[in-house]
């Protein structure tokens with residue numbers, strides 16, 4: 523049952539201030555309605571008489587986690603030809619389950635970067651209207667891509683005439699597909715700037731869309747006031763996308779110093795899914811991932827982790843992006859320990875999934891940290907995540923906008 527208190531007080535052993543990286547001991551958080559009304563140490567303010575008090579002993583409070591690269595309508599057990607056999611209505615329903623798994627594991631906000639048939643928009647709205655339990659979704663609708671590219675459907679032979687609905691060739695077609703996505707409710711644009719691992723017949727290193735097409739895409743999105751996420755593994759695609767002015771580069775596997783400097787100069791965010799490789803190479807074959815994709819993953823995974831380390835050391839702006847949907851939803855947080863292993867401090871990894879993501883989404887006035895006036899998206903973990911980052915895989919409490927979603 524959902525517990526909705528007008529006035530709620532959370533009492534915890536500690537709270538993490540993600541801006542300073544400081545742990546604040548013995549915290550009280552006063553929630554009124556959907557917002558954080560006041561935060562203080564015990565004794566600093568008096569608990570209102572009508573407040574419902576929840577004791578979270580042994581727990582550390584953090585802002586709700588944010589994953590900037592998910593596919594809620596994708597089932598990780600189905601890849602390749604297995605996924606092709608699944609209908610759009612079935613994908614829509616799987617999204618309902620995956621949304622619940624995501625929020626119950628501490629992720630209160632996600633950016634969904636590509637879904638068939640606007641299933642992500644329907645899911646976003648059903649959650650926002652209170653009909654379903656799930657994270658707040660920023661949805662990209664259908665991903666744009668070139669004919670035969672990573673964002674097209676390439677599994678069937680020519681006579682089936684299968685083509686992804688947001689395939690676009692040429693600047694004006696690109697603009698049209700951006701406009702179509704906005705028409706049907708997208709609040710972000712996702713496109714494929716290079717080949718990918720999991721698509722048939724594409725080269726991870728090869729650029730997709732010309733500079734002219736990417737410029738048109740980003741210009742059109744800017745006109746509509748929305749951000750752009752570019753899928754890009756290969757170097758030329760990454761650089762072309764950064765030059766075009768995308769908000770974030772996804773995967774960003776093959777970075778060189780020039781690409782890193784370009785991202786620094788332009789303020790481009792990187793969203794690097796460095797856990798996915800373990801699932802693809804471990805479970806992928808069983809799930810139907812094609813042998814050619816497994817071969818591509820063997821080339822990409824290690825390089826991406828090196829690139830991640832280089833980008834972190836250079837100080838590029840990083841957000842947390844998991845590509846859940848390729849691997850099981852609810853396991854998003856497994857990536858934190860890899861982010862620390864490959865070069866981040868624990869607080870940097872947490873900032874990527876909180877304040878940096880909120881800032882990239884231009885929601886930093888509402889989301890991303892525990893501060894007075896922000897939405898009461900709050901999670902708790904049993905201990906100090908700065909000492910043991912893997913505690914983020916053990917989220918015990920979740921509140922979204924002051925509503926209890928999960929308790930131990």
Ligand code: ARG
Pocket residue numbers: 717718719720721773795796798799802819822823826845848
């Ligand atoms: N969706 C991505 C693609 O197909 C997944 C890449 C996963 N691999 C990785 N090393 N991050 O390209």
